[in-house]
Amino acid sequence: xxxxxxxxxxxxxxxxxxxxxxxxxxxxxxxxxxxxxxxxxxxxxxxxxxxxxxxxxxxxxxxxxxxxxxxxxxxxxxxxxxxxxxxxxxxxxxxxxxxxxxxxxxxxxxxxxxxxxxxxxxxxxxxxxxxxxxxxxxxxxxxxxxxxxxxxxxxxxxxxxxxxxxxxxxxxxxxxxxxxxxxxxxxxxxxxxxxxxxxxxxxxxxxxxxxxxxxxxxxxxxxxxxxxxxxxxxxxxxxxxxxxxxxxxxxxxxxxxxxxxxxxxxxxxxxxxxxxxxxxxxxxxxxxxxxxxxxxxxxxxxxxxxxxxxxxxxx
Amino acid sequence: xxxxxxxxxxxxxxxxxxxxxxxxxxxxxxxxxxxxxxxxxxxxxxxxxxxxxxxxxxxxxxxxxxxxxxxxxxxxxxxxxxxxxxxxxxxxxxxxxxxxxxxxxxxxxxxxxxxxxxxxxxxxxxxxxxxxxxxxxxxxxxxxxxxxxxxxxxxxxxxxxxxxxxxxxxxxxxxxxxxxxxxxxxxxxxxxxxxxxxxxxxxxxxxxxxxxxxxxxxxxxxxxxxxxxxxxxxxxxxxxxxxxxxxxxxxxxxxxxxxxxxxxxxxxxxxxxxxxxxxxxxxxxxxxxxxxxxxxxxxxxxxxxxxxxxxxxxx
Amino acid sequence: xxxxxxxxxxxxxxxxxxxxxxxxxxxxxxxxxxxxxxxxxxxxxxxxxxxxxxxxxxxxxxxxxxxxxxxxxxxxxxxxxxxxxxxxxxxxxxxxxxxxxxxxxxxxxxxxxxxxxxxxxxxxxxxxxxxxxxxxxxxxxxxxxxxxxxxxxxxxxxxxxxxxxxxxxxxxxxxxxxxxxxxxxxxxxxxxxxxxxxxxxxxxxxxxxxxxxxxxxxxxxxxxxxxxxxxxxxxxxxxxxxxxxxxxxxxxxxxxxxxxxxxxxxxxxxxxxxxxxxxxxxxxxxxxxxxxxxxxxxxxxxxxxxxxxxxxxxx
Numbered sequence: 001x002x003x004x005x006x007x008x009x010x011x012x013x014x015x016x017x018x019x020x021x022x023x024x025x026x027x028x029x030x031x032x033x034x035x036x037x038x039x040x041x042x043x044x045x046x047x048x049x050x051x052x053x054x055x056x057x058x059x060x061x062x063x064x065x066x067x068x069x070x071x072x073x074x075x076x077x078x079x080x081x082x083x084x085x086x087x088x089x090x091x092x093x094x095x096x097x098x099x100x101x102x103x104x105x106x107x108x109x110x111x112x113x114x115x116x117x118x119x120x121x122x123x124x125x126x127x128x129x130x131x132x133x134x135x136x137x138x139x140x141x142x143x144x145x146x147x148x149x150x151x152x153x154x155x156x157x158x159x160x161x162x163x164x165x166x167x168x169x170x171x172x173x174x175x176x177x178x179x180x181x182x183x184x185x186x187x188x189x190x191x192x193x194x195x196x197x198x199x200x201x202x203x204x205x206x207x208x209x210x211x212x213x214x215x216x217x218x219x220x221x222x223x224x225x226x227x228x229x230x231x232x233x234x235x236x237x238x239x240x241x242x243x244x245x246x247x248x249x250x251x252x253x254x255x256x257x258x259x260x261x262x263x264x265x266x267x268x269x270x271x272x273x274x275x276x277x278x279x280x281x282x283x284x285x286x287x288x289x290x291x292x293x294x295x296x297x298x299x300x301x302x303x304x305x306x307x308x309x310x311x312x313x314x315x
Numbered sequence: 316x317x318x319x320x321x322x323x324x325x326x327x328x329x330x331x332x333x334x335x336x337x338x339x340x341x342x343x344x345x346x347x348x349x350x351x352x353x354x355x356x357x358x359x360x361x362x363x364x365x366x367x368x369x370x371x372x373x374x375x376x377x378x379x380x381x382x383x384x385x386x387x388x389x390x391x392x393x394x395x396x397x398x399x400x401x402x403x404x405x406x407x408x409x410x411x412x413x414x415x416x417x418x419x420x421x422x423x424x425x426x427x428x429x430x431x432x433x434x435x436x437x438x439x440x441x442x443x444x445x446x447x448x449x450x451x452x453x454x455x456x457x458x459x460x461x462x463x464x465x466x467x468x469x470x471x472x473x474x475x476x477x478x479x480x481x482x483x484x485x486x487x488x489x490x491x492x493x494x495x496x497x498x499x500x501x502x503x504x505x506x507x508x509x510x511x512x513x514x515x516x517x518x519x520x521x522x523x524x525x526x527x528x529x530x531x532x533x534x535x536x537x538x539x540x541x542x543x544x545x546x547x548x549x550x551x552x553x554x555x556x557x558x559x560x561x562x563x564x565x566x567x568x569x570x571x572x573x574x575x576x577x578x579x580x581x582x583x584x585x586x587x588x589x590x591x592x593x594x595x596x597x598x599x600x601x602x603x604x605x606x607x608x609x610x611x612x613x614x615x616x617x618x619x620x621x622x623x624x625x626x627x628x629x630x
Numbered sequence: 631x632x633x634x635x636x637x638x639x640x641x642x643x644x645x646x647x648x649x650x651x652x653x654x655x656x657x658x659x660x661x662x663x664x665x666x667x668x669x670x671x672x673x674x675x676x677x678x679x680x681x682x683x684x685x686x687x688x689x690x691x692x693x694x695x696x697x698x699x700x701x702x703x704x705x706x707x708x709x710x711x712x713x714x715x716x717x718x719x720x721x722x723x724x725x726x727x728x729x730x731x732x733x734x735x736x737x738x739x740x741x742x743x744x745x746x747x748x749x750x751x752x753x754x755x756x757x758x759x760x761x762x763x764x765x766x767x768x769x770x771x772x773x774x775x776x777x778x779x780x781x782x783x784x785x786x787x788x789x790x791x792x793x794x795x796x797x798x799x800x801x802x803x804x805x806x807x808x809x810x811x812x813x814x815x816x817x818x819x820x821x822x823x824x825x826x827x828x829x830x831x832x833x834x835x836x837x838x839x840x841x842x843x844x845x846x847x848x849x850x851x852x853x854x855x856x857x858x859x860x861x862x863x864x865x866x867x868x869x870x871x872x873x874x875x876x877x878x879x880x881x882x883x884x885x886x887x888x889x890x891x892x893x894x895x896x897x898x899x900x901x902x903x904x905x906x907x908x909x910x911x912x913x914x915x916x917x918x919x920x921x922x923x924x925x926x927x928x929x930x931x932x933x934x935x936x937x938x939x940x941x942x943x944x945x
Contacts, residue, residue, distance in 0.1 A: 091907070095926070
């Protein structure tokens with residue numbers, strides 16, 4: 001297994017879910033598989049959950065872990081090809097990537113969307129340069145357009161709590177003070193459709209996601225209608241994807257906040273969010289503090305998700 | 316053992332001191348006890364000794380260690396309850412803490428006093444939120460009001476060097492250019508009284524510490540009188556504790572610097588300080604560079620102190 | 631072995647090269663030698679290759695590793711002796727160094743030249759304070775005047791690729807937008823002369839290096855003449871060493887860039903650079919992307935170099 005950047009890199013999803021279940025029950029079952037193997041984690045953007053959960057997953061498999069914060073304790077990296085490097089960037093990714101590859105067995109990379117250029121973000125330039133030049137397997141720890149470790153953890157969580165074979169899973173936009181990437185939403189749509197859940201996406205007009213990821217889901221601008229009979233509510237903010245407003249905040253409508261009256265419309269749905277979450281913007285205290293909130297369990301499953309990916313890469 | 320925030324969390328102090336002695340003699344005696352256990356160290360404030368010594372202590376026990384610098388390479392955390400999170404803090408401690416707890420077996424936290432609100436500092440809000448919400452044992456790596464890992468290391472050091480059953484131990488205030496918390500002084504007073512040493516605290520008028528921690532010690536504003544026949548001089552700066560001047564620097568009187576003439580008043584006392592120390596403010600070069608200075612040994616005992624705490628938590 | 635700051639700390643270079651070869655073939659041969667031994671890596675300056683390769687080398691030997699970024703997540707350190715510490719530096723190296731020594735078995739330090747005082751840089755004040763006060767073996771991870779881990783990796787690389795017993799090795803100055811230390815150039819000269827290669831150094835007038843390191847090499851200001859029949863071209867920028875212009879950029883002449891026409895003058899020479907490299911300043915894309923470029927292999931050999939040093943310290 002050479003890379004993990006989307007669900008397309010999973011050979012048989014049902015096998016992965018079974019492995020995840022086994023890892024959850026016995027996290028140290030393969031604690032010598034990673035002996036003398038090193039995971040290098042590279043962060044172009046800050047991280048709490050991803051940093052700790054991926055590190056923990058590797059340690060559970062007996063791997064060594066090295067963490068590098070780029071642009072903070074390390075070099076600023078040039079990413080353009082063919083330039084005369086007479087500016088403030090002393091090193092090119094063309095050297096930095098294969099060198100990093102030389103120092104480890106698996107590379108994990110986090111690099112968010114800039115939201116300044118849709119073409120550049122959706123080409124996944126940095127992640128694909130790592131895949132092309134590292135010479136070692138590459139794991140996305142959230143790239144510009146997808147966050148597969150999160151989505152796999154989300155699927156593990158839904159499987160753990162679902163009460164019907166094909167639950168109704170609702171991805172709802174919610175307000176946020178800053179412009180955020182579409183990565184978590186894109187990725188959740190992609191994975192939940194692949195799981196053959198009954199997927200509904202709801203958001204204000206103008207927040208349509210790429211059909212590359214949402215094909216197979218129903219889309220509505222009526223949040224209350226979407227919530228009806230839902231088994232899982234997955235809240236997330238994202239900025240506009242459409243060409244003329246890419247990366248913009250089109251709405252700060254707080255009526256989209258997930259609160260108790262809206263949850264009352266559902267089939268006693270569980271509440272999910274990838275965290276970090278803005279309380280009383282995305283979700284009310286009442287909902288996130290309720291017994292139906294799965295946010296901590298979801299975050300805990302990030303270890304299981306990462307460990308399953310690493311297991312398949314090491315095997 | 317669910318927490319280590321003060322001496323009150325130690326069941327039998329004499330047993331701990333015996334364990335510390337054993338650890339000092341053979342640091343790797345329990346080097347498989349921590350197998351597949353992970354210590355997560357969280358720093359809201361910077362650290363050298365505490366970071367390295369606690370990490371080393373965990374490694375000596377065969378644990379994994381993950382380090383997280385909050386507000387630096389990680390999220391800024393909201394600590395207020397009930398707020399609408401539309402500002403610059405993207406995550407609430409109410410999510411962050413249980414998530415961190417999910418990724419480790421023991422959490423260690425460093426969070427200094429702000430010195431802006433006595434009520435807030437002395438309520439130990441951040442530390443107590445960790446103890447309440449982490450779901451895992453919590454170790455204070457210095458909180459707003461106490462620094463128990465330091466004080467335990469100090470007691471180990473006094474026990475190692477004392478020549479009489481009940482040494483005279485003097486905690487003396489000394490000048491410093493900036494306002495510092497009372498944590499080290501409070502904690503030293505609390506532990507040395509509990510050890511039943513002959514404890515004397517000396518400081519300029521206005522620098523009285525909380526009687527919650529100093530009860531059992533004699534207090535004087537006459538430094539020279541305090542030093543007479545002392546076996547150990549423990550120097551430390553702290554800012555004012557009293558309500559009307561909380562957190563203020565009331566004196567920069569350099570005559571309180573611990574120098575050779577003052578040490579000549581003692582019973583050939585050893586000199587101690589928790590480090591980092593301002594040379595020629597807190598203590599003269601001559602004293603800290605003398606053979607009676609225990610500052611390096613004291614710092615070395617920080618590993619022993621932390622390892623004893625971890626040992627008792629793992630057992 | 632108490633320190634590794636230059637080639638003078640290597641007992642028998644041929645033995646080290648043989649060990650390096652063995653490590654390269656089987657990196658995990660001594661993977662229990664470092665059990666319960668801890669390497670502390672201290673960075674006063676940022677690092678990518680050195681940080682990761684030295685860490686990897688220690689892990690390959692079964693050591694624990696702790697990393698400390700000074701002046702970033704840790705204390706600012708006072709380095710002057712005898713001062714009254716009433717400024718912004720809360721700790722003196724005289725305490726910090728022995729304390730760090732107390733928490734590990736081997737210390738590795740990176741501290742670049744300031745380029746503001748030749749006397750201070752060439753006295754290697756910080757490195758020598760560590761060697762004097764740490765109480766543990768000290769490894770230079772690049773100091774003010776030398777970079778021995780890099781040079782040893784360079785020698786390993788030349789030995790791996792050379793086709794004649796005594797190759798012609800050319801160290802060439804090349805342009806760079808900022809003033810850089812002489813450490814890599816000094817060190818490469820010192821080691822390649824010690825290897826008894828046919829060493830030629832070429833640079834514009836005014837860029838003469840210290841004869842302490844270049845003695846035994848031929849020096850010319852004619853780059854094309856130097857390149858004739860060369861087997862290895864080692865490019866590097868450095869600032870002026872001579873007293874009146876110490877640390878200055880005297881030339882930004884881009885005609886010194888290593889390009890294909892110049893490489894055509896050589897004996898099909900390999901191209902080397904320690905990285906990070908400014909493309910199209912130091913070397914053209916064409917040359918560094920050619921099959922004769924050894925820059926990635928050279929960087930990979932940094933693990934081998936560091937591992938050999940650690941092996942000799944642990945033994």
